[in-house]
Each structure stands twice: as C-alpha cells, then as structure tokens.
Amino acid sequence: MAHEKLEVSPGPTERSVKTIDGEVKQVPANWDLLPPGDAGLTRRLKSLGPSWTVKEKKGRRSFSKGVWAPAELIASARSSVAADRDKPEYAKRKVADANRREKKQAAYVEDFHGAVCTFLRFDSVYADLAFKLATAVTNHATPVGSGTVARTERIPIERRAESAVIAWMRHQTTAYDHMTIARVKGKRREVRRMLAEESRKLLDKYRRGLKVDPATCPLSKAISAET
Secondary structure, three states, X not given: OOOOEEEEEEOOOOOEEEOOOOOEEEOOOOEEEEOXXXXXXXXXXXXXXXXXXXXXXEOOEEEEEEEEEEHHHHHHHHHHHHHHHOOHXXXXXXXXXXXXXXXXXXXXXHHHHHHHHHHHOOOHHHHHHHXXXXXXXXXXXXXXXXXXXXXXXXOOHHHHHHHHHHHHHHHHOOOHHHOOOOOOOOHHHHHHHHHHHHHHHHHHHHHOOOOOOOOOOHHHHHHHHHO
C-alpha cells in the first residue's frame, strides 16, 4: 500500500522499488523523490505521512538513495523546515551543535592517538618514530566521514587502533596497492592476512629496540615521506 512507511531498495526501473521480500512496487504517480543529504528535512518528511526510504547495499554498507513520498508532503516539509531554519534560535543551536561536535572530535582524536601509541609500544629508542607513526595513522583514520575502522563504535578503541595501524601499513609499507590479486573468493583476505603478519613482524623489531636501517626499512621511509 502507498500509505505504508517502508524501507526498500532500488527497483528495475526509475520509478519502481523492491521490498525486503523481493516484491517490485511501482511508485505512485503523485509521488516525488526527495534526494538524500538533508537529515532534518528527511525526518520532517517521514513524520508527515507515507514514505518509502530507498537504500542500496554495497558490500556491508548501505547508502541512502532518497525518500519517495507524496509531492505535496515534500513541499510541506521543505516549507516548514525552511521556516524553522529562519528563526534566530536555529542559528544559535547550529553553532552550539558545531562546537560540541568539534570538542567531541578533538577528544576522540587525542584518545585514538593514545590508543595507537599504546598498541605500538615501541622501545624508548624509537619513541619519536612511534609518535610520528601514531600521528600519521590518526590523521588518516579519524576524520569524520572517512569511513575507516577508527570511526566505528562496534569494537573497542584498542582494536580500532590496531586495525588502523595495520591498514595504514598495508598501504604505505607493502606492495598491496599495486598487487594483482586473483578474483577468487577469500584470496584478498588471505593476502591481507599475510601482509598483516609481515607488518606485525616489522613492528616487533621496533618494540624490541633492534637496530633498523632507516634507509631500507619501509616503515621508516613511509614515515619520512609523511613528514
């Protein structure tokens, strides 16, 4: 029924969708698609009446493709949201929200950097290198919207830090980005495990304080390229 609130996926045609049961439904003639990108407007629209939220799954992630709803409801939602955003208190709330997010992000970056340093636990001889590596990994992994493992809250920060270091090293200290990997199920995962083991062995040298030639060490060279 068009009066339902549904979560659907794109259908075979421009004005069709597919339900979770695989049923193809045609979008009513008097409905329009509200594009994604404005969470406040989307919430307002959904509160006004029937809507079909379109999401497309790619791998493990889902991407919003917008919301189908009666055209008059979309117009009403736009009008009411615009009116609310013209009020002075809205601007004040936006500034306060931005400041709060900025403080939260700064605190997380500091905590994540500390977690990376704890995971590295390099010998004091390499303390400077550990700090630089932690900074490089943190700068890459923590920006909001980066989509990296550091942005997930499903696992403890200690595991996020470890995974972020291994991922950074995979791209910066191995030939992974230039490898030709057979399109066989599990092969890419196997290659990543192999490279992760190499990275852990390299990190262990620094943890034990062993002598490392910076001219030939891929980690030292990658850090030098970052700074």
